[in-house]
Amino acid sequence: MNIVEQRFLRGPSLYAATPCLLAVIDLAGQQNAAGLGARLLALLPAMPAEAAARLSDCQAAHEALEPVVMELQRLAGAPGTFGMTKTDPARPGQGRVVCGYTVEQVAGQALRTAAALIDACAGHVPFDLDAALDDLRDTAHRHAIGTSTAAVLAAAHRRGIPSLRLIEEANLFQLGWGSRQKRLQATITGATNHVAVGIASDKQLTKTLLDQAGVPVPAGSTVTTLEQALREARRIKGPVTVKPLDANQGKGVTVNCATQDEIARAFEFACKYGRHVIVEEFLQGRDYRVLVTGRKVAAASWRRPPHVTGDGVSTVRELVENENRNPARGDGHANILTKIPLDDLALQVLANQGHDLDSVPAEGSVVDLRGNANLSTGGTAEDVTDLLPEETRDICIRAARTIGLDVAGIDIVCQDIARPLREQNGGIIEVNAAPGIRMHQYPSRGTPRDAGAAIVDALFGEDDGRIPVVAVTGTNGKTTTSLLIAHVTRLAGLRTGVTTTEGVYIDGERIVKGDCTGYRSARTVLASPDVDFAVLETARGGILKRGLAFDRCDVAVVLNVSADHLGLDGIDTVEELARVKFVIAERARRAVVLNAEDDHCVAMSSELAHGVEILYFSLDADNPVLLRHLENGGRGVYLEDNTIVLANGTRHEALLDVRTMPCTMKGAARYNIANALAAAAALSATGFGNIEIAAGLRTFVSDWKHNPLRSNVFDVDGVTVIFDYAHNTAAYAALAETARALTPGRLVGVVAAPGDRRDEDLVAIGETCAAGFDELVVYETENRGRAAGEVAALLVQGARLGKYETDHLQVELDVHEAIRAGLARCEPGDVLVFGCGSALTELTEAIRPTSPATASRIEAEAV
Template sequence: MATFKDIQLLRTTYLRGPNIWTYRPILEVWLDLGELEQHPSHQLPGFNQRLTAWLPALVEHHCGVGERGGFIQRLEGGTWMGHVLEHIIIELLNLAGMPAEFGQTRETSRSGIYRMVFRCPEETVARVALAQGHALIMAAINDQPFDLKGAIQAIKTAINDRYLGPSTGCIVDAASQRRIPHIRLNDGNLVQLGYGAAQRRIWTAESDQTSAIAEGIAQDKDFTKRLLAACGVPVPEGQVVASADEAWEVAQDIGAPVTVKPSDGNHARGVTLELTQEANIRAAFALAEPEGSEVIVEKFIPGTEHRLLIVGGKLVAATRGEPVSVHGNGQATLAQLVAQLNEDPRRGPEQEYPLDWIDLEKGAVQLELKRQGVTPESVIPQGQSVLLQRNGNMAIDCTDEVHPDVAYYAQLAAKIVGLDIAGMDMILQDVSRPMKEQGGAILEVNAGPGLLMHLKPTSGTPRPVGMAIADHLFPHSEDGPRAGRIPLVGIAGTQGNAFIARLVGWLLQLSGKRTGVASSEGMFLAGRQTQKSNAAHWAGAHRLLTNRLAQAAVIQTTARSILDEGVAYDRCLVGVVTDMAGWEGLADHDVLDAAQMTRVLRTQIDLVLDDGAGVLNADDAQVADLARLCDGEVLFYSQNADNPLIAAHRTEREGRAVFTRLGHVVLATGAKERVLGSLAQLSLAGGQQPEVPALLAAIAAAWALGIAPDLIAAGIKTFDYQTA
């Protein structure tokens, strides 16, 4: 069998925002198939069999056929290797736990050169998936071995290293369901939801409304208890201790059994329960001391540990814990029984698992074993149970069982501490009974609580806690479908676009909104230039959208920026396209004639919100044709009052248009017309006469934003335009 040379990866580009392929981030790869251009899948002996043996779930890929097994049909009928690589990568991502569906492969104008894309929300993960998919396809082509498990693990590792944690991820997903945009602000879990002045920020389950003072209080468990007790919330009696001797003394004073724990630890680290013996209490002090700044000894309260999640003063989820034990069979050692326990698919070391592995080397586990007189090497008799861990295993949903009295005390405790999002650790005999009746107590109040236990309980109903937090940050009563959004205008084309951006920004500013502008002439905020260099690209727009001062934004976009980077925002209120020029400089993207510019610049109109508007140049037929792609209203502008497109738009759709007639600018809605002023009257401050098409585009955009015509006319006359 002949050995084929590797498919060449000519270049890879991560498009971080909406682009010519899709609304979401993708990796675009240019492939040179080389000699494989002459060898589609059905002409490679054994290739299809090897590939489907490694990846049997490829049968689920519908491909263009539109039904289960569609891609297999394409394989058997003969398809090219770029298309196959696309599906291999998608399947590897699926196997690694990142659901993936979208991919496309298109031949370029050069024979054997293809553009292959696939959707992936993280660039590093996308590049690892590409590398593993590339290695797999070449192994299948050349009948060589391939480590599939290793490939999947490499992608999983990249996901765990780079992807948002489950708590942050579920909030972001919920916000996306409400069409609230997000921007990741660092390599960790700091995420901005919304744009500009409408934004909120989250960091795992903390928000920019989470008080630093409240978080500090919650970290000091002893102080928290004193605050709660002062307000009538039941808490266990206890005291901070400075030594093992003092721990034993306090235990004697308050009476055994006791709990020993760090004053400001988390995730149940260093916590030991139900201690009665002096040796055990001293050992527990040694475990707790490294985990916090101080150690607390408190009265042990019998019952089951519960975690109640409070968001915005309301109970949204509750879970119940259970001790972890193994049961002997008279043959296996304790270590072997624990190894079997750790094989439970719900247990694992990463955040995605609701339960942790049991580590026999942990001090708290060793102390439990010592109290029971067993070691990891002990063979556990038939029927005997060995307790391994008493706390930290809250994963049984009990939200529907919570008594209103229990919920009341949890909500009260969150308010006393001052947390908008809080995880309440409570000890209860029965969550469905009143708190004090059963002698229950609040053990801890946690800021930034983990959400995975509510998302993936080991039993019971998963709870939409991410949506509860998204709704808390963006109440439905505020802004409606525009929650998290500011008025955003996107402008694409080449003809006077920097002028259009700045004039629209000025008119928005006059309308009462502090407006930022990112243009080829620099960055502007509230009329002041903050950056002189070109900002008409992804990074410039990104900086503007993260600025909390911006109550509105105007962003100039170029065709090259769309092709090189994608658009920095997900949707816009107004999208403007002025012309289709500039294709001559885009040959490196295989744009070789004017007709291909439609696919590029339609992106700007594809992003218009349903309640927004597309502003299009009716004097350019190719631009005007984009009207069919706009989800919102369409406003045409033209230098010709008799433009047939505008006439049809006005009569057939009662549409709006801006045009010139006999030297005057006219605003029309259906048959109604209003003269804004003559072109001579609409000169800029200092008497400068702008280019008419650019002026009309800016007027149409401002009108689409709801700015009153009188203010538009006055604003034009006061606009002091000087090129940067």
Template sequence: MIIKDIRVYRGRNIYCHRPVVKMIVDTGDYDIPTKDIPGFNERLIKTIPSLNKHCCSYGYEGGFLKRLDEGTYLPHVTEHIILEIQNILGYDVKYGKARLIEGHLYNVIFEYELEECAIRSAKLAVKMVNKFISGEDFDFEQELEQIRKVVVEVELGPSTMALKKAAEEASIPVTRVGNGSILRLGYGRYQKMIEGTITQNTSCIAVDIACDKILTKNIIKEYGLPVPEGDVAYNENDAIAIAEEIGYPVVVKPFNGNQGKGVFLNLLNKEELIVAYRNAKNISDLVIVERHIKGKNYRVLVVGDRVVAVSERIPARVLSDGIHTIRELVEIENRNPLRGVGHEKPLTKINIDNISQFVLKKQGYQIDDIPPKGVYVYFRESANLSTGGTAIDRTKEIHPDNIEIAVRAAKAIGLDIAGIDITMENISMPLNRSNGAIIEVNAAPGIRMHHYPSKGKSRDVAKAIVNMLYPKGSKATIPIISVTGTNGKTTTVRMISQILKMYGYTVGMTSTDGIYVDDVCIYKGDNSGPKSARTCLADKNIDAAVLETARGGIVREGLGYDLADVGIITNISEDHLGIDGIETLEDLAFVKSLVVEAVKKDGYSVLNADDPMTPYISKRAKGKIIYFSMHENNITIKRHLEEGGISVYVKNDTIVIANGEIVPVAKIDEIPATLNGKVLYNVENAMAAIAASYGIKIPVNVISKGIKSFYCDENHNPGRFNIFNVGSFRVLVDYGHNIDSIRKVIESARKLNPNRLLGVIGVPGDRSDSSTLKIGEICGEGFDKVYIKEDLDLRGRKPGEIAKLLEIGVLKGGLSKEDVNVILKEVDALKTAMYEAQPGDLIVIFYEKYAPVVDVINNFIKISQFDIDESKERA
């Protein structure tokens, strides 16, 4: 079996509303049930016995084994292997399916949580299947361990993962930025960045202060809070002098260390001091020597102006059973499933190193000794989880005075989130200079000790942090309107943007011609896919996002956002059929329905009540539905209104909103984009825009003003029914590229009463032969003369192939050969049409590239004006 392609869907998609991977495999000569491959099923179950828990289509444990016995195919088996590998690695994924594409090609689709893990699991599954086909041995555990090592490096740590889940539970969109610990919460103006427990609100200078332990101590001391005596040692002699001045026992720690690295406590004499100093010196050029404070080690977590969790931290240790050596006890403890490498799991594995040996020696042990039963053996004196320590929740026990002290310490440094390390005998007693001190203030405190204490209640610190960033009643995201459909998408998003700008919003808009922020194009070209949506939503300046969401992007990658406030489907008609497995209008409607499936519960799906595919789409739509229609008596509209729904429709040549009462918005002839009602499809687009704006609570008077100020010109709607006056004739520029759009443009152009209607026509090369022929036929019926051109991007066609099909269609439509001119280059075809135009003619060009076409028109206008001026001068 061979992998032909792997495609990752990071957002909601047509297969699942969770992230999935689609892998295309070629089964080759093994497109047969696995039970017919000698020894395959036996090797599979022996290697991964946990597959016996898979329910498969039978819905009960063991269902998959039954499928194996009955006979199932390699892609289906591969799907289950991939899911189980991820399960074994700790990911709760269940969704998967395998489907035949054609011949021996199959789609294998499966859910994932970590992209890197998913792709490696897929490749491992295929490798395993091929080994079983060949009857070869396979070291599954070794392969699995290789993936596990990679996962540890790229997975979010427990603290960051807790923050991610807390935000998601609060319905705040979360985006991981890069492969580190940076998360973007929310969209647009209300987004906030967080890295671990450092938020975008955390002061840089506060972090710098916290990293300078001496400066931190001095500031806290100025606030009248207790700190241990001590100073910075620049060399070994300094360290000895400081220790002798303040008196033993002392503490040695790196000046700018973290996670307890190089920290030595309770040093009783000069010899121990020198060993500790030299170890600390390996971590930092400067070393701190300070008085040792007797007592327990407490971490007090401050979020905003509250203490949200308190933990007593216990240094890395094991309890002797009187049987095993210290080395063996560590090996046993490290097999604890809660322990992992680094921040991989709630607890970190205990590491035996030079510091551990030093601490053991102070206790009178060596690594291969067997201590008395019931004795705790310590490997660190500092109590950090990152060095193998554990934690006990003490949140309910902290004295109110200590809460005030911790909050004051955080504010003294200027931190919004701070871990205050306090050493004292009992956190339930007031802290003063005689019974304890503040040892450190941490600017990026880990929170896994609070979420996963070894003993006591788990504290949802992540939720407290998210609530601080987004207090109750505050916004985390901006209004999002997503627009799809066969035709009218670009015009509709532009109309909506115009309305929202009229309301005072800074609007982010994606469309087929670029990404715009407040009318400024930040990216040119087709930007109607998920990457463009993510780029737009990441902009901190925008108050609302209007996203053109094209079929291609949905099929290739899914959606670039989580949920929209409004999802719009303008219409469904024949276009792109035969591409990406979309063969029928139902297939196309299924794909585009994703936009209205991904709508908030209190949001709206805006649907065209006049479109035949709407009954199918409405069953999939989420939120409430707003229907729009050209006809007041549309049966869907009438029933919807009877049921208390909202509708937008045309009544007495006026677009109205019906929501309990009928509210007029604008007369059709007041909307410039309709050209006094001649461009009927722009009436439909206007209704969709009005419905969407109403759905996000834009006042009706603003909607009316916005739609009345939208024109079909180069400024408001470039490339969509733009009319240029070129001396004695006109040129209409439009992006019509499918049967329905071309037919409607021709119908609207006829209403402009031209002397002759000339067409410069072309069709993208990826359209079917039948669709191309039909477009040619429509043009042959609608135009008086036709100039056939081809796109520069032939999309797999041979030069002249599309032109020939169009010519056949045009002749079938009724034009004679004398009225058909084939000029393959777009600008040359337009130039010829303009030179041959007669007074009163209207040329319609369905362009591929907008800018070159407009340049040709403007140059022709300049030349014509020059000729006119020259004639006047001669006269």
């Protein structure tokens, strides 16, 4: 099986709203294998019925891939939610397999394993499936999110709070976006005080502070020698607990030490985990854990040491092995319970009860395997939240606040948690930062408590952690529209993050340079704590390659849909391209801004989620789609007599004269007027007032410094040069129309197009340019795999289809020679359009030999 490409679509995509893996399969030369499905099912007999039915008579390897990948993920313990196999009549040699996933690394490995397994079955070759599944399970285990973290994330998602996994190795997550985000690592939050964590890790310092705050704690002190430990035990005059000063999860703890030998053994054991050891009063009673989140008690559990109950037949070893087969138990913290270890400490605890591993406990007798009740060493928990007296709740909250922790696990020992601590000589023995919460989420007995939700409530209150997000897509105009919106929001005092084809900008400063219209760049903005408002230019390529970086946006803007990039990434028609753009629209939750003059945009309106507002924009005040929408009480923005008008049903308000907007070239650049209409609609949908919108539109400048490659105008010795990254038919037609409105003279086009466009698209660009310009110079820029001269030849072929006269057409493959040739065809007062340019140096270096002063002036203007 030849997998020619695979992509992880990490956010909403053309296929699903959740993460999925896309694999492109080369079907050329693929041979069907009779009985393939039956052999696979024999190896995977537990496959769900629907998938098994599809696989049962399957003979084609690519059709077997998706159900096998999904089953391997399920068996690894990281199941995906959906899968599909697609073939395209337009691409008979390719198949597309899409598999949902929960763990990206498992999905990628499952794809490779599935391909190898299918090839083996097709060729009747042995395959070690057990070993492959062990590897998959190991991958799933290594990349799993801990139970406590998962509970907090699940609670956040139920609240609609978005999350990002920032660093997998550190298991670090971001909840919320931008300036309203919170950080989470296990149950340590961004609000957790570093000094408080240090205090909590020093058990003696913790006890001292709690004692000073009037919180009941056991007597005791820190020692470094056995002699000191024995002396402290004599001072306490009773059984003692011996434990390391700064270990966690019950490591090195021995309780109820009454003799010198017991203390000596306990001291030696504690020293394995640290040089400093605490010897303190052993409090009689049960072990309880109280979870404090913010200023409230969220849950309380009675923690029982790991134990087994005798049946009069089985040995202790057999009882433990049977308990460890409980599906709830596993290794580490990814499971509800942890397996009970049979180590030296367990043997010692057994010996203290008169048992060893081969003992057969009497039926009904309880045998402990640990002296402490930590879940990390196999303990269990029973919920007792409702039993806590108000006094005990107050003590626990005071203890957490005394240490300085926003989320704390308070360890209490007392006879009966339902009684006040002081009257039964109970006390707090530890305060823990980063407390595990699985005992509260999944108690062995009692009422489960949503500790994850309690932590989320403490972090966010009633907030959802979201900043306003406007996503902008379309074939042309995305960058200018995004910058227009961002300019208005910054003028309103909001720190704005914006992604464009030129870079990522945070509050006006470019922090990343390049084409930044995809997943990673949007994530950069949403992860920045310095962003109050996000404007995300979202291009076709970014959607298809990685999906969206956001689960939803407040407002989506779809400017237009026309032929561009067709033949790439499985998108062959304008209708398919429109479906890609619609991915943005269907993620909007407040409003969608649509072009009333674009049929593909208008068609999207019928598929939007219920309750999402539609705002239309149009350069034509009499557009029937717009008029019908307004008659039905909808909102829209349109142009009438050079004035932008905002309409809400029958109420129409003039916003500003477009000729006062620098980016419209005194009203000549109708495409930038359309961009301004869309921006005004998006801003109105997000709650900005007319005065704020008008002020922003009136002051936005589309020059090289603020909006490079977007209709930047330069004067070259009396010739007006419009520099624009036009690269498709619609863009060149719009530029020609604008340039024609600027001069009574001639229009000269210096044009190119990227080489990854289809032949017919390059021919169409040439034909469009021939219709729009009086003189034409064709050059080449990014050939992207084509031979030198091939792109230019196709553009020339298109120009000649328009019956362009040969003496008005010139080919200069080098960009500098092309610009010089174009300028040579101009006279003062003419306009030269330089399309598909990529850098200002292309212009300045072209004119420097003959006009060095002009080249230097242009460079200075652009700074």
